[in-house]
Amino acid sequence: MCRLFAIKYKTSQLCQRLISHFSNLILILHQMQFKHIAGQAAVKQRLINTVNDNRVSHAQLFLGPEGSGSLALAIAYAQYLCCEDKQPDDSCGVCSACRKYQKLMHPDLHFSYPFFAKDKNDTALTFIEQWREALLANPYLSLDIWRSYLDAENKQANINIAECHQIIKKLSFKPFESVYKILILWLPEYLDKEGNSLLKIIEEPQPNTLFLLVAQNQDQILNTILSRTQLVKIPALTYDEIKEELMQNHHQTEFAAAEIAYLSNGNLTEALAMLQQENKSYHTLFVQWLRLCFGNKGPEAVAFVEQAAKMGRENQKNFLRYGISFIRECCLLRAGAGSLVHLPAQELETAQKMTNVMNTAMAQAISTELEKAHYHVERNANPKILFLDVSLQIIKILNFKTLPQGTHYIPD
Ligand SMILES: [Zn+2]
Numbered sequence: 001m002c003r004l005f006a007i008k009y010k011t012s013q014l015c016q017r018l019i020s021h022f023s024n025l026i027l028i029l030h031q032m033q034f035k036h037i038a039g040q041a042a043v044k045q046r047l048i049n050t051v052n053d054n055r056v057s058h059a060q061l062f063l064g065p066e067g068s069g070s071l072a073l074a075i076a077y078a079q080y081l082c083c084e085d086k087q088p089d090d091s092c093g094v095c096s097a098c099r100k101y102q103k104l105m106h107p108d109l110h111f112s113y114p115f116f117a118k119d120k121n122d123t124a125l126t127f128i129e130q131w132r133e134a135l136l137a138n139p140y141l142s143l144d145i146w147r148s149y150l151d152a153e154n155k156q157a158n159i160n161i162a163e164c165h166q167i168i169k170k171l172s173f174k175p176f177e178s179v180y181k182i183l184i185l186w187l188p189e190y191l192d193k194e195g196n197s198l199l200k201i202i203e204e205p206q207p208n209t210l211f212l213l214v215a216q217n218q219d220q221i222l223n224t225i226l227s228r229t230q231l232v233k234i235p236a237l238t239y240d241e242i243k244e245e246l247m248q249n250h251h252q253t254e255f256a257a258a259e260i261a262y263l264s265n266g267n268l269t270e271a272l273a274m275l276q277q278e279n280k281s282y283h284t285l286f287v288q289w290l291r292l293c294f295g296n297k298g299p300e301a302v303a304f305v306e307q308a309a310k311m312g313r314e315n316q317k318n319f320l321r322y323g324i325s326f327i328r329e330c331c332l333l334r335a336g337a338g339s340l341v342h343l344p345a346q347e348l349e350t351a352q353k354m355t356n357v358m359n360t361a362m363a364q365a366i367s368t369e370l371e372k373a374h375y376h377v378e379r380n381a382n383p384k385i386l387f388l389d390v391s392l393q394i395i396k397i398l399n400f401k402t403l404p405q406g407t408h409y410i411p412d
Contacts, residue, residue: 030136031102032075034090037139038249038268039241040069043234047077048089056081057230059202059211061188064234066216067267072139073234074184074212075101078109081210082178097178104132107176110183112167114143114157114190116150123166124159140269143187159185161194168201171209182210189220202228236266239342250275258344259283263322274318282322283347287354289323293394294357301391309383316383320374327367330354334363358398365397 030036034044050056064070076091079101083091091098100106111131112124124131127150134149135141143157150157167183175181188195202211202225213229215221237245239261245268246257252275259281264271285307292300308316329341334355343351358366373390377383396402 030139031093032072032139033079033093033098034073034076037069037072037076038245039237040073040234043073043232044076044089047073047232048080051081051086056210058205058209059229060213060232061221061226061229062212062214062232062234063218064216065236065267066142067140067264067269067271068234068236069140069268070216070234071135071141071184071186071214074214075104075139078180078182078184078210078212081180081182082106082108104135106178108178108181110167110170110181111186112159112163112183113146113186114159115163116157117160117162120160121162122160123163125166138269138272140272142269145269158190158192159188159195160192161197164191164194164197167198171201171206174206175208180208180210181206182212184212184214186214188213188215188222188225189217191222191225193222195222196224199224199228237268238266242266242268242271246271246275255344258342259322262325262342263318265325273314282319283326283350285319286323286326287350289391290354290394290398293391294398296395296399301395302388305384305387305391308387311383313377313380313383316377317374320370320377323370324367324374326351327363327370330358331360331363334360362397362401365403366394369393369397 034048037044062070062074064073079098080086080091082097082101084095084097085092091101093102097106101109104111111128113127113131115122115124115127130149131146134146138145147157167185171181171183173181191198205211211229213221213225218226242264243254243257243261246252246260247254250257250272252260260271260274263274263282289304289308292304308319311319326343326347329343330351332338332340333351341348341351369390373386376386
């Protein structure tokens with residue numbers, strides 16, 4: 001009896017640990033119907049219309065910046081196409097096709113993506129387990145995150161010739177179960193010239209075969225491929241869409257959601273990564289820093305430097321990025337463009353006060369210093385030396401009204 005209880009207790013503890021582990025990634029396990037994808041109402045409607053109006057193009061390029069949800073949208077669209085009980089605004093989520101899609105294991109759904117070939121015969125299929133795991137854990141996958149699953153962080157990823165041949169082979173069969181056979185090719189930017197071997201099959205595919213390419217940079221895609229696809233443009237998410245998503249599906253308070261939405265610049269991948277990091281208010285720390293620089297307080301500046309040095313690289317980068325955004329908002333306020341400012345009430349008040357002691361030239365000079373610091377943090381600069389130097393520069397700018405070179409005076 002006791003033992004049984006102990007086992008039950010252990011299991012429930014384990015479940016709770018798992019739930020809390022995954023609670024930041026609630027979209028998980030991870031359905032990718034339209035309703036699970038943040039924002040993008042117009043794109044979703046346009047995609048659904050192509051199905052209802054019977055004008056599904058056989059080669060489409062989903063083009064959107066990182067964190068816009070373009071890959072998840074392509075999967076939701078594919079699932080909608082294959083769903084056996086389509087609803088007006090989404091797939092049903094319960095039919096046999098939908099259930100297979102939810103595990104990314106439908107026999108007519110294929111993926112291609114960049115990988116690091118250890119052997120020249122490796123194809124995307126070699127890494128399909130990792131792919132499903134990564135994508136089900138985070139539909140807003142970035143190449144960096146994908147790299148971490150492949151355990152090959154500094155190697156060059158690409159879609160090799162073996163994979164191109166594999167694609168041609170896979171798509172030469174008729175669909176097994178669904179009306180459509182669909183290949184989702186993530187990041188066609190990583191197709192080398194070998195990609196040209198796909199042209200024929202993209203141009204004249206088997207009946208009911210669809211190519212959905214999901215890309216971030218139009219400039220880096222082979223022109224020959226670009227010219228053969230129909231463009232589905234996906235914008236970055238808006239500030240409100242990200243804020244809403246963080247509050248609705250990631251248990252964030254309005255204040256925290258607002259700060260992350262603001263920092264993430266329309267990139268949900270970035271926003272979700274920030275959730276994983278230490279949750280602290282960059283605002284308080286940044287304003288503290290500006291105040292002590294403005295007061296020209298040496299010893300306190302040194303204490304701040306110690307604190308900042310211990311933050312860790314990702315936090316330092318976010319902190320500096322927050323500073324750059326905050327200073328930009330101060331400039332907008334000063335220029336009378338308050339309607340463009342997205343700060344929560346308390347931060348807005350501080351920003352307004354800042355504009356009294358910091359003119360536009362000073363703000364620009366500080367912003368430049370922060371950007372340089374961000375660049376150096378990324379390249380592993382010594383954080384103590386770095387933050388001390390930036391503090392001294394900001395002291396100069398705010399107190400002595402000189403640009404860091406010391407040669408130009410900042411006009412009032
Ligand atoms: Zn269905």
